[in-house]
Amino acid sequence: MLYNAKYIAKIHTQDIAVRYRNIIGEALYQFALAKNIDASLEFCKDLAWSGLQQSRAFLALTTGQKETIDARIKAEKDPYGATVNDPFNSPKGTPCL
Secondary structure (H helix, E strand, C coil), X not given: CHHHHHHHHHHHHHHHHHHHHHHHXXXXXXXXXXXXXXXXXXXXHHHCCCCCCCCHHHHCCCHHHHHHXXXXXXXXXXXXXXXXXXXXXXXXXXXXX
């Protein structure tokens, strides 16, 4: 019985990560639209992975997907960092002051 509970908990956690990633991504997208920030829904869903990069759901993505997501998150966290001149992963928003 304990094995089943642990297995169900792992599935549940992964389900929550994916479900809330989509909800948070949609909310970020609506915010971007309201603020006239040029960001796609996919970009916003990628940002929603922030904090989930060690989850099994994230680790199950392809290497290319993980690299793109990580670069986008990094660009938004540090707009003056390594991605500042990267046209594919430049920050969409402006830093809060």
